[in-house]
Amino acid sequence: MHLVFGVLRHRDQLDFLVAQLCARPTGQIHPWVRQALTVGLYQIFFLDRTPTFAAVNETVEALRQAGLPKKLLGFTNAILREALRRKEVLAASIIADPGNPPLLNHPAWLTERWQAHFGADIMQAICAHNNREPILCLRAVHAYGREPLRHLFQKAGLNTENGAVAPESVLLPDFHGEIPSLPGFQDGLFQIQDQSAQLATYLLAPFSAGRRYLDCCAGLGGKTTHLAELVSSQGSAIMALEPDPGRFRLLQENLARCRSQTTVSVRMQTLEDFCRSCTSRFDAVLIDAPCSGTGVIGRQPDIRWNRRAEELPRYQQRQRALLKLAATLLVPGGILVYATCSIEPEENQQVVAGFLNEFPAFRLTDCREFLASTAHHLVSEGFFRPLPGRGQDGFFAARLLRKG
Numbered sequence: 264m265h266l267v268f269g270v271l272r273h274r275d276q277l278d279f280l281v282a283q284l285c286a287r288p289t290g291q292i293h294p295w296v297r298q299a300l301t302v303g304l305y306q307i308f309f310l311d312r313t314p315t316f317a318a319v320n321e322t323v324e325a326l327r328q329a330g331l332p333k334k335l336l337g338f339t340n341a342i343l344r345e346a347l348r349r350k351e352v353l354a355a356s357i358i359a360d361p362g363n364p365p366l367l368n369h370p371a372w373l374t375e376r377w378q379a380h381f382g383a384d385i386m387q388a389i390c391a392h393n394n395r396e397p398i399l400c401l402r403a404v405h406a407y408g409r410e411p412l413r414h415l416f417q418k419a420g421l422n423t424e425n426g427a428v429a430p431e432s433v434l435l436p437d438f439h440g441e442i443p444s445l446p447g448f449q450d451g452l453f454q455i456q457d458q459s460a461q462l463a464t465y466l467l468a469p470f471s472a473g474r475r476y477l478d479c480c481a482g483l484g485g486k487t488t489h490l491a492e493l494v495s496s497q498g499s500a501i502m503a504l505e506p507d508p509g510r511f512r513l514l515q516e517n518l519a520r521c522r523s524q525t526t527v528s529v530r531m532q533t534l535e536d537f538c539r540s541c542t543s544r545f546d547a548v549l550i551d552a553p554c555s556g557t558g559v560i561g562r563q564p565d566i567r568w569n570r571r572a573e574e575l576p577r578y579q580q581r582q583r584a585l586l587k588l589a590a591t592l593l594v595p596g597g598i599l600v601y602a603t604c605s606i607e608p609e610e611n612q613q614v615v616a617g618f619l620n621e622f623p624a625f626r627l628t629d630c631r632e633f634l635a636s637t638a639h640h641l642v643s644e645g646f647f648r649p650l651p652g653r654g655q656d657g658f659f660a661a662r663l664l665r666k667g
């Protein structure tokens with residue numbers, strides 16, 4: 264997984280190296296050889312824990328096991344050895360080549376739109392962030408607390424940091440192991456959750472007694488479990504929907520691990536199906552909508568290569584439909600939080616603007632009031648919209664109030 268993700272995070276640079284090292288045009292190289300070369304070159308140029316002879320031998324061996332002819336094995340071997348000979352000069356050329364545009368390892372349609380929306384410097388900072396290995400970010404459960412959790416990790420020899428923006432967040436910058444091996448996992452002392460996602464749940468405030476909450480797109484339950492910790496257990500109830508069977512199973516597991524006192528009911532259902540039979544109304548509804556995921560490309564590096572600009576209107580259409588449905592489930596005075604892990608205005612501000620136009624009974628409230636002061640700089644025009652950065656994913660949330 265590390266090798267595959269690494270290749271996806273450095274694809275432009277690796278393709279550039281292949282082009283420098285092979286006399287024939289890249290398009291004419293056998294596709295398996297080309298892919299194997301990028302995996303070998305990734306280890307040679309970006310990893311210091313793989314001995315170079317192993318990177319060469321294992322790459323050639325992988326192609327041998329795939330049944331490729333000897334001639335192609337020899338070709339691969341020769342290219343990788345040539346890369347070792349010219350490593351220093353080539354390494355310098357992929358970092359900064361003054362005569363050429365920087366190799367950003369993102370498709371042009373994304374870098375061009377980010378440059379247009381945020382300017383060249385921020386676009387390059389987002390790409391640089393997405394090209395680094397992400398830092399593991401956890402949310403300490405409310406009842407246990409962040410400092411005791413850090414203490415527990417420190418006793419196990421783990422290096423930890425407080426996240427800069429979310430009050431319950433703990434970063435583990437050097438940890439690359441199995442999550443269940445972390446102390447406190449089985450006891451439900453933390454959940455894996457990025458800082459931006461952690462902050463989003465606070466927008467569902469108030470958390471007073473006797474309120475009913477609906478999490479329309481619960482996924483693995485990152486926000487559902489957080490909400491279950493934040494709400495008053497006195498008479499409050501949470502309903503969570505997740506139609507995907509695999510995610511639904513993990514949602515149930517995560518809820519069981521979090522051991523909250525609050526009643527959480529779960530349904531393996533779409534919002535559309537739920538609305539058909541639901542007669543109850545809720546005080547707060549969260550719609551964490553399916554989206555392009557351009558805010559989480561650092562964690563899921565394949566997203567940058569798999570998405571297309573033409574897909575954004577389709578996402579928008581679905582998001583508008585889900586938001587409209589969710590709005591029908593609120594009591595007067597209720598709170599509707601719309602969120603995505605996209606940084607594209609089509610999926611965010613445009614969806615909210617279209618909704619407010621169509622539903623004058625709702626108005627936007629300023630997210631700042633509900634977030635810790637450490638996160639106030641992430642709010643603009645009332646929206647919570649952090650860009651990808653250290654220990655923080657790109658995210659969007661709007662808090663809408665149904666007028667009384």
Ligand SMILES: C[S@@+](CC[C@H](N)C(=O)[O-])C[C@H]1O[C@@H](n2cnc3c(N)ncnc32)[C@H](O)[C@@H]1O
Pocket residue numbers: 460479480481482483484485486487504505506507510532533534535551552553554604
């Ligand atoms: C962005 S993810 C949710 C992440 C989750 N809230 C969390 O905090 O971990 C969106 C989820 O919506 C679910 N989904 C997709 N279509 C849906 C629909 N029509 N109704 C309800 N959920 C849906 C997807 O299966 C996916 O798990």
